[in-house]
Amino acid sequence: MNLLRTATTLFIVAAYFTSFSQESGALEGIQIHGNFDLYAQQYNEDSIIGANAVPEKSGINAFTNLIISKGKFSAGIRVESYLPPVQGFDNRYGNQSVGVPFRYASFSQEGLEITAGNFYEQYGSGLLLRSYEARGLGLDNAFDGLRVRYSPYKGLYLKGLVGNQRYYWDKGDGTVRALDGEVQFNELISKLETSKFRLSIGGSFVSKYQAQPTGASLELPENVAGWSGRAQLNYEGISLLAEYARKMNDPNKSNHYIYRPGQGLFASATYSQKGFGINLSAKTIDNMEFRSDREAGFNDLFINYLPALTRQHTYNLAATLYPYATQPNGEIGFQSDISYKIKKGSKVGGKYGTTIMLNASWINSLKRSYISDANGDTATALLEDFVYLNEDPGREGYTTSLFKASNEVLYRDVNIEVARKFNKAFKLKLSYIYLDYNIFVIQNKVSPNVITHIAVVEGLNKLSKKHSIRWEFQHMLTEQDQGDWIFGLVEYAYSPHWIVSVLNQYNYGNKNKDLRVNYPTAQVVYVYNANRISLGYGRQRAGIFCIGGVCRNVPAANAVTLAITSSF
Amino acid sequence: MKRLTTLLLSTILISTIAAAQDSGRKIPDVAVKNLDNSSFQTSQISNDGKPIIISFWATWCSPCKRELNTIAEDFDDWVDETGVKLVAISIDDARNQAKVKPYVDTQGWEYDVYIDPNGDFKRAMNVNNVPHTFLIDGEGNIVWQHNSYAPGDEEELRELVEKLAAGESID
Numbered sequence: 001m002n003l004l005r006t007a008t009t010l011f012i013v014a015a016y017f018t019s020f021s022q023e024s025g026a027l028e029g030i031q032i033h034g035n036f037d038l039y040a041q042q043y044n045e046d047s048i049i050g051a052n053a054v055p056e057k058s059g060i061n062a063f064t065n066l067i068i069s070k071g072k073f074s075a076g077i078r079v080e081s082y083l084p085p086v087q088g089f090d091n092r093y094g095n096q097s098v099g100v101p102f103r104y105a106s107f108s109q110e111g112l113e114i115t116a117g118n119f120y121e122q123y124g125s126g127l128l129l130r131s132y133e134a135r136g137l138g139l140d141n142a143f144d145g146l147r148v149r150y151s152p153y154k155g156l157y158l159k160g161l162v163g164n165q166r167y168y169w170d171k172g173d174g175t176v177r178a179l180d181g182e183v184q185f186n187e188l189i190s191k192l193e194t195s196k197f198r199l200s201i202g203g204s205f206v207s208k209y210q211a212q213p214t215g216a217s218l219e220l221p222e223n224v225a226g227w228s229g230r231a232q233l234n235y236e237g238i239s240l241l242a243e244y245a246r247k248m249n250d251p252n253k254s255n256h257y258i259y260r261p262g263q264g265l266f267a268s269a270t271y272s273q274k275g276f277g278i279n280l281s282a283k284t285i286d287n288m289e290f291r292s293d294r295e296a297g298f299n300d301l302f303i304n305y306l307p308a309l310t311r312q313h314t315y316n317l318a319a320t321l322y323p324y325a326t327q328p329n330g331e332i333g334f335q336s337d338i339s340y341k342i343k344k345g346s347k348v349g350g351k352y353g354t355t356i357m358l359n360a361s362w363i364n365s366l367k368r369s370y371i372s373d374a375n376g377d378t379a380t381a382l383l384e385d386f387v388y389l390n391e392d393p394g395r396e397g398y399t400t401s402l403f404k405a406s407n408e409v410l411y412r413d414v415n416i417e418v419a420r421k422f423n424k425a426f427k428l429k430l431s432y433i434y435l436d437y438n439i440f441v442i443q444n445k446v447s448p449n450v451i452t453h454i455a456v457v458e459g460l461n462k463l464s465k466k467h468s469i470r471w472e473f474q475h476m477l478t479e480q481d482q483g484d485w486i487f488g489l490v491e492y493a494y495s496p497h498w499i500v501s502v503l504n505q506y507n508y509g510n511k512n513k514d515l516r517v518n519y520p521t522a523q524v525v526y527v528y529n530a531n532r533i534s535l536g537y538g539r540q541r542a543g544i545f546c547i548g549g550v551c552r553n554v555p556a557a558n559a560v561t562l563a564i565t566s567s568f
Numbered sequence: 569m570k571r572l573t574t575l576l577l578s579t580i581l582i583s584t585i586a587a588a589q590d591s592g593r594k595i596p597d598v599a600v601k602n603l604d605n606s607s608f609q610t611s612q613i614s615n616d617g618k619p620i621i622i623s624f625w626a627t628w629c630s631p632c633k634r635e636l637n638t639i640a641e642d643f644d645d646w647v648d649e650t651g652v653k654l655v656a657i658s659i660d661d662a663r664n665q666a667k668v669k670p671y672v673d674t675q676g677w678e679y680d681v682y683i684d685p686n687g688d689f690k691r692a693m694n695v696n697n698v699p700h701t702f703l704i705d706g707e708g709n710i711v712w713q714h715n716s717y718a719p720g721d722e723e724e725l726r727e728l729v730e731k732l733a734a735g736e737s738i739d
Contacts, residue, residue: 122686125662277670307663495720
């Protein structure tokens, strides 16, 4: 940490002197900008909803980014503060209250870009490599090392990196080395520049090194390599995309230390024209959890990104009670997404047109045949601590095909949304969502699959140019888990500065009458340009919060919440 | 000693920021993707000396879509009156990226749409969350920015665009 402090000091001092050392116009071209993001909660004990007393009484997560740039140079730092972490965020963030986990310097000139320090990177769709920050999840797997991006010709893009990944206030054990190349044929070949056919291909190679732990009973590979290939073709309104990735055997905690290679395939076909769009996609993955530490769990130290092939629901009940989380060790899924706008001025479409969206997804686990060890045991998900021995004939764990689904339903989702503007003052949106959700696999809750029907009505009444009321009513019916819920929201906005909202969730159908609880919340938001301050008070329902199929548990809370974001 | 250092550093920092703000901030140069997956450098965003709106959004962001759909209703008039261009930057990642073009086409948006799949442009522009809207003047300076959306906010944006188009300052 001393090193970080020194680096930060040097950065600021250097920035200061650089700014004055320019001969003509001392500060010409220097730009300093950044942002600030604070989320704070003050907790009350609330035994009815299961919100325990928090010894510290409060939690604060704060992030301050500062970037300084001039011409080809750019450098930045991020100061993070956890005073202590907000409930639901990993306690390991609390190991240090304030620090600089992210700092970098970069230089770019004529197609060459070099970054030293921390950076985020993505190759292709991320199936083999993606580092990113999802602050709401407490996820940050940034690299710390060196990155080069180079484009020797127009249409040819090369990238390379080496580094370790962020692990809370520390760095992960494993070193990652990676290369990627992409060719854009229409840019590369001038004859094709105006062609309606647009084609690009790419490929990546990623390798991680982690030393064999001393005294380990298993003989573990220290270097694990993976590669991927991808292609995208576009012709007028049609777009086809496919990416395949494979990694060598990578025994790790999550796959019970099996010596089986992993692979994944993603494909998508899209067609759209004015007023209509359709997307069909398929994904199948087997043993594709790729982390830079074989012992890592939770959302830590992921090298790759395996997003959920499902709709990202935005309405509260569907989004936070039963969201799908990717199963990196094995799943096969399909999704279709269709949208159509009935023309405005037509009889059915009305004066302003009506939009209909239809979405469905289907995900099962892969069909596997488990291989027994010498004792006849296998590495099924039911045997948490099972590990094959070195000499076991069954070290590969199981056999499977990427294209064979098992009968185990992980997720089904069929949803429809109709949105219509009736006149200048009124818009209405109706939705219906059907879910079949494997809560045992996804949330580790002992229960049969949750089958739910959710209906949502949302309206927007514009009272005048600056005043409006938006409201939502949601109703969820289910026999399983916590039973039925209703949700209501009213949001009054006075543009451009004020938004006041009140919402309530009520678990009226819980089989346990003591748990038929209301979760009311009220909030006031003030916005001034790029500054937003919100203050709220209420009950927060325990649930699961996901971004892109990666999730964290949100504990129940009775809290005053203050959030501030600002960009400058 | 520690406090003194902090104080000293903060003073230096704040004075530097204050001084540096005098020169207009330009759009940083970052590689993003066209809807056909080809690459695009953000330094190429231009509009012949007329104003530009840059709006960060995502297919999963309801207020973003409310804002961009509301603007789309009268966007022809905005363009006729001011010559403005709207650049919509989708921060959708691999999960929803393929749904961006169908959404844009279905809604019939007449915006320049790019995808920033790993948030490189979002970070370079210091965007915390979406929707986040920037206004760029005819010289390519970032002159105004706004976070979040409430119905009616488009009126304020339109007034600012009109001012810029008329060559007025919006401070």
